[in-house]
Amino acid sequence: MNWPDYLQQHQPAFIAQLxxxxxxxxxxxxxxxxxxxxxxxxxxxxxxxxAGLEAVSVDPAGDFPMLYGEWLHAAGAPTxxxxxxxxxxxxxxxxxxxxxxxxxxxxxxxxxxxxxxDDKGNLLAPVLxxxxxxRTLGRLPVNVKVLLExxxxxxxxxxxxxxxxxxxxxxxxxxxxxxxxxxxxxEADLRTGLRGLCALEVTVTGPRQELHAGSHGGAxxxxxxxxxTLIAGLHDAxxxxxxxxxYRDVRPLTAAERAALRAIPFSAADYLARTGxxxxxxxxxxxxxxxxxxxxxxxxxxxxxxxxxxxxxxxxPAHASAKITCRLVPDQQPDAIAQAxxxxxxxxxxxxxxxxxxxxxxxxxxxxxxLDHPGNVAAARVLRRLYGRxxxxxxxxxxxxxxxxxxxxxGVATVIFGFGLPDENFHAPNEFFRLAQFARAQLAWGQLLExxxxxxx
Amino acid sequence: MNWPDYLQQHQPAFIAQLxxxxxxxxxxxxxxxxxxxxxxxxxxxxxxxxAGLEAVSVDPAGDFPMLYGEWLHAAGAPTxxxxxxxxxxxxxxxxxxxxxxxxxxxxxxxxxxxxxxDDKGNLLAPVLxxxxxxRTLGRLPVNVKVLLExxxxxxxxxxxxxxxxxxxxxxxxxxxxxxxxxxxxxEADLRTGLRGLCALEVTVTGPRQELHAGSHGGAxxxxxxxxxTLIAGLHDAxxxxxxxxxYRDVRPLTAAERAALRAIPFSAADYLARTGxxxxxxxxxxxxxxxxxxxxxxxxxxxxxxxxxxxxxxxxPAHASAKITCRLVPDQQPDAIAQAxxxxxxxxxxxxxxxxxxxxxxxxxxxxxxLDHPGNVAAARVLRRLYGRxxxxxxxxxxxxxxxxxxxxxGVATVIFGFGLPDENFHAPNEFFRLAQFARAQLAWGQLLExxxxxxx
Numbered sequence: 001m002n003w004p005d006y007l008q009q010h011q012p013a014f015i016a017q018l019x020x021x022x023x024x025x026x027x028x029x030x031x032x033x034x035x036x037x038x039x040x041x042x043x044x045x046x047x048x049x050x051a052g053l054e055a056v057s058v059d060p061a062g063d064f065p066m067l068y069g070e071w072l073h074a075a076g077a078p079t080x081x082x083x084x085x086x087x088x089x090x091x092x093x094x095x096x097x098x099x100x101x102x103x104x105x106x107x108x109x110x111x112x113x114x115x116x117x118d119d120k121g122n123l124l125a126p127v128l129x130x131x132x133x134x135r136t137l138g139r140l141p142v143n144v145k146v147l148l149e150x151x152x153x154x155x156x157x158x159x160x161x162x163x164x165x166x167x168x169x170x171x172x173x174x175x176x177x178x179x180x181x182x183x184x185x186x187e188a189d190l191r192t193g194l195r196g197l198c199a200l201e202v203t204v205t206g207p208r209q210e211l212h213a214g215s216h217g218g219a220x221x222x223x224x225x226x227x228x229t230l231i232a233g234l235h236d237a238x239x240x241x242x243x244x245x246x247y248r249d250v251r252p253l254t255a256a257e258r259a260a261l262r263a264i265p266f267s268a269a270d271y272l273a274r275t276g277x278x279x280x281x282x283x284x285x286x287x288x289x290x291x292x293x294x295x296x297x298x299x300x301x302x303x304x305x306x307x308x309x310x311x312x313x314x315x316x317p318a319h320a321s322a323k324i325t326c327r328l329v330p331d332q333q334p335d336a337i338a339q340a341x342x343x344x345x346x347x348x349x350x351x352x353x354x355x356x357x358x359x360x361x362x363x364x365x366x367x368x369x370x371l372d373h374p375g376n377v378a379a380a381r382v383l384r385r386l387y388g389r390x391x392x393x394x395x396x397x398x399x400x401x402x403x404x405x406x407x408x409x410x411g412v413a414t415v416i417f418g419f420g421l422p423d424e425n426f427h428a429p430n431e432f433f434r435l436a437q438f439a440r441a442q443l444a445w446g447q448l449l450e451x452x453x454x455x456x457x
Numbered sequence: 458m459n460w461p462d463y464l465q466q467h468q469p470a471f472i473a474q475l476x477x478x479x480x481x482x483x484x485x486x487x488x489x490x491x492x493x494x495x496x497x498x499x500x501x502x503x504x505x506x507x508a509g510l511e512a513v514s515v516d517p518a519g520d521f522p523m524l525y526g527e528w529l530h531a532a533g534a535p536t537x538x539x540x541x542x543x544x545x546x547x548x549x550x551x552x553x554x555x556x557x558x559x560x561x562x563x564x565x566x567x568x569x570x571x572x573x574x575d576d577k578g579n580l581l582a583p584v585l586x587x588x589x590x591x592r593t594l595g596r597l598p599v600n601v602k603v604l605l606e607x608x609x610x611x612x613x614x615x616x617x618x619x620x621x622x623x624x625x626x627x628x629x630x631x632x633x634x635x636x637x638x639x640x641x642x643x644e645a646d647l648r649t650g651l652r653g654l655c656a657l658e659v660t661v662t663g664p665r666q667e668l669h670a671g672s673h674g675g676a677x678x679x680x681x682x683x684x685x686t687l688i689a690g691l692h693d694a695x696x697x698x699x700x701x702x703x704y705r706d707v708r709p710l711t712a713a714e715r716a717a718l719r720a721i722p723f724s725a726a727d728y729l730a731r732t733g734x735x736x737x738x739x740x741x742x743x744x745x746x747x748x749x750x751x752x753x754x755x756x757x758x759x760x761x762x763x764x765x766x767x768x769x770x771x772x773x774p775a776h777a778s779a780k781i782t783c784r785l786v787p788d789q790q791p792d793a794i795a796q797a798x799x800x801x802x803x804x805x806x807x808x809x810x811x812x813x814x815x816x817x818x819x820x821x822x823x824x825x826x827x828l829d830h831p832g833n834v835a836a837a838r839v840l841r842r843l844y845g846r847x848x849x850x851x852x853x854x855x856x857x858x859x860x861x862x863x864x865x866x867x868g869v870a871t872v873i874f875g876f877g878l879p880d881e882n883f884h885a886p887n888e889f890f891r892l893a894q895f896a897r898a899q900l901a902w903g904q905l906l907e908x909x910x911x912x913x914x
Binding site for chain 2: 271
């Protein structure tokens, strides 16, 4: 039996295994679910071992598990570091899910559940391709190191120290990330850039405790209103971020970069139908794809303050707070931007309240990779074969902390080689992964390892 | 035994009874606690009967109970309608309470628990005074009708219809409200005005569901940011409400009214120390007491949107919403003001979001009462005797829906005769009632009934 046949025969078993993996609520953002992140790592360690990987170990990185496995018997061939993450986003508003987020279900060829496409389905694909090759051929065409982390969704606070500490073990010629996306079911793409990220929390404090809004309204500042004023002041009327220095280190888009992004088909009507957003809105002077992929943004991800129960409670709250993240592009530095936003918020504190800003440890540097890097050339060849056409060369608005880290620490580039599609609700309710993409991803990984045997560096 | 001695002897029993009353979580704003509001009414019905009141009944007003009792054997004497409310505010943030809000506790002569001062302690006082008089004298100096409601904290949506329906039964010469306050332990005051109120909820909707802030940030409007912009736009830089028509019907303060308010001692330092607010803030051109008592305000009482859990979740939320109440002064109309605010919010909807505004049923008209009304003259005489000095004549920032209602429907004025003090955390965590004020209130009510026998109309 050849390895593609092995994959085809085992799809029912693989789908059952992915379903089992999705049942583990490995939410990295929630301290109460930390044991589940570890349970997930142990489940995957067993799966890596079953696939034929060696030296499988679960090691701590901060409070989180890091999973490693290797197969290093392809003497003379390149060494490829395969990356993925088994932690998932919090499920968010439970009532928006059609079924509970950690009780996976299948509908019309789609497997639903938190983490289905981001990243559990995607990270399983290379493991299954490796198993297929080892079971049918007894060997892999390249040396492989698999590194799966459990803190990607909180921007990998402990990853820098871990990678620094394990430099020798992780040494490789090229990294390939199983966390990534394709353009559609019929169009492939290769991401040549990802945005970075920084995160802050701002709290506005007024009176010592909630006050009766009748007895005190008119005498003291309202922390919600003060926070709203601060947030409203973070953008100008043209959608630009109103923070001194925010755009200072942004490398301007070249004419060629803008042309490449213009070459990508983008239908505003389709986009709005898919997201349900009433209109495209953003920074003046840039297209939507430029604004998503190549311009920095500042978003308020959550806000809370005062009474949120049923009916009316006429209070002036004691405090209100908001969570803010910025997406960054080369050459913005996460620390510097977080500090600039924090400074602006502190300096603009309205009268009658105290403003506290905490820069959160979640951060990622923006990443870019040459379009014609040998790794991209190999990946493009596989995608051309599987999709029957040239991939687009895109820039992603998302962030994967490890990309810039591997470049800095190990001196290697990372090919983005994931098979999620943009409508699959990652970071949203009813996340799913197309089972057809799951199977295609396994095939693609096998072919990529073959390609990289001759073309990785 | 005379009736004041009866009161003194029974204080331990009365404190135990108030404690039992505070154990009932009669939160009118929470539909899940509706049965507790009814249980509270039945508890009080028994207490009224025990006190010697007659024709005690619990009747529905909408989904809420209304409690009535009477003693009408003082032929030729005036008839006094005594008002109070046995529903309480929601407890708010549980972790801010030193003990659970419905497990009352005593510390340094203060009885703590939700509703202690607003209004369970205050409403019990006249009932106990009536009991003392009936047990010792066998009669009351006036005819008394007691009306206690269970929906004051949600602004009495069903009270207008109830009072209209029971006009004949409620007919009286004067109303006295056991919901009210004094200035301090050593200074009394008589309120000559209360603000009205209207309430709204605004919801801003963007995409159909939460979106990944990396993959979409830059392309669509963020509902939290749109809501913040709307809220920030509701006040100008001088603290005035920026809604067309908001101030149109405000009767300007006369020079005499401003002088009366100026005569009240107000220490900004004490106020700030008591509330913990960093500074006095509000509408330009008015003193703090004017802004609280005699100027309308708009407050955001609660806001919510996006991710509020631990850590970071990089989403663009699908929606965000805020609860808003306005306090109103003569001659603002609650409906008209709510509509004006709703219109302003809808007209200012930022691009890329939908704005929905709901005017809530909670409303109260502003109220004022002549300083030299015979009821106030009688009350002032009692307060002068108990406090050894002239009361202040103040305007309250709070709202009690029944005041304007009784004036409109029964044609009677209402004396505000409560004994809570401004630091007792009503509508806030760790609400309490001073046991000394509780005893003083009982004495005051007995004396007031005696005064009103000769001077109520």
